[in-house]
Amino acid sequence: MGFCIEVRGDFACFTRPEMKVERVSYDVITPSAARSLFEAILWKPAIEWRIRKIEVLNPIRWFNLRRNELGTVIPMGSVKTAQNKGRGNLAAYIEEDRQQRASLLLRDVAYRIHADFVLTERAGPHDNAGKFAEMFRRRAAKGQCVNQPYLGTREFACEFRLVESEQQLEQPIAENMNLGWMLFDLDFSEPTNPMPLFFNAQMQQGVIEVPLRSSEEVRG
Numbered sequence: 767m768g769f770c771i772e773v774r775g776d777f778a779c780f781t782r783p784e785m786k787v788e789r790v791s792y793d794v795i796t797p798s799a800a801r802s803l804f805e806a807i808l809w810k811p812a813i814e815w816r817i818r819k820i821e822v823l824n825p826i827r828w829f830n831l832r833r834n835e836l837g838t839v840i841p842m843g844s845v846k847t848a849q850n851k852g853r854g855n856l857a858a859y860i861e862e863d864r865q866q867r868a869s870l871l872l873r874d875v876a877y878r879i880h881a882d883f884v885l886t887e888r889a890g891p892h893d894n895a896g897k898f899a900e901m902f903r904r905r906a907a908k909g910q911c912v913n914q915p916y917l918g919t920r921e922f923a924c925e926f927r928l929v930e931s932e933q934q935l936e937q938p939i940a941e942n943m944n945l946g947w948m949l950f951d952l953d954f955s956e957p958t959n960p961m962p963l964f965f966n967a968q969m970q971q972g973v974i975e976v977p978l979r980s981s982e983e984v985r986g
Contacts, residue, residue: 767899768818768882771906773803775924778872778917783949783962789869791918793826793943794969797976798951799918800879803926806915808902812889815881820974821938823876831871837863875917878929878938903928938972945969950976950984961986 780792780799797817804815840856848854885895905911906928917924929935945967952960965984967974977983 767895768880769902770878770880770929771926772878772929773924773926774876775917775922776874777922778875779869779922780918788867791870791872792948793945794822795820795877796949798949803879803915804881806911806913807906809912810898812886812893813883813898814886815883817879817881817976819880819976821878822969822972823878823936823938824874825939827873829871829873831869832866835865835867836860837865940971941969942971943969953986
């Protein structure tokens with residue numbers, strides 16, 4: 767049972783994990799970022815979204831941005847301590863820990879993303895695929911979402927629409943490109959130490975076929 771949504775945004779950043787200091791985006795949306803878009807519309811413990819195909823609708827365009835960022839984050843231990851005690855110092859001041867970083871971002875992006883889902887071990891006796899499929903279609907058609915969908919980072923919100931018919935659709939860009947090893951998703955088998963998974967992404971006439979996670983094409 768497949769579903770398709772079309773997403774558009776002014777800016778996007780699908781950060782390469784190997785870049786530790788400067789933010790550099792992949793050329794196109796990653797499967798993990800695409801999965802988060804579907805989860806923003808419908809997330810249930812009983813289902814797991816699988817991205818099957820990505821169509822790139824706009825030419826790949828880049829721009830550089832230099833901006834101020836906070837150099838540190840508040841430790842989770844401090845947050846838990848404050849929660850338990852009901853008080854604590856959780857403040858962070860940009861004036862004291864300002865860092866200027868450059869980013870290589872995407873602009874004016876548009877993708878058509880195809881996905882399906884499978885029921886997980888957490889599905890209950892009253893859960894079934896038809897029930898969740900109808901929930902997703904109804905929510906996506908109305909533009910409803912659990913949280914605001916975004917393109918890589920939360921500051922880059924995007925629009926989305928449900929694609930119900932493949933007639934009279936905009937054609938993907940007519941480009942072939944070897945995108946190299948791209949982040950597929952994170953393996954949360956060990957929740958405290960999630961490990962990245964990668965696949966060798968190829969774009970043919972603007973279309974990227976995404977393998978199943980269980981296939982040999984996906985490697986840790």
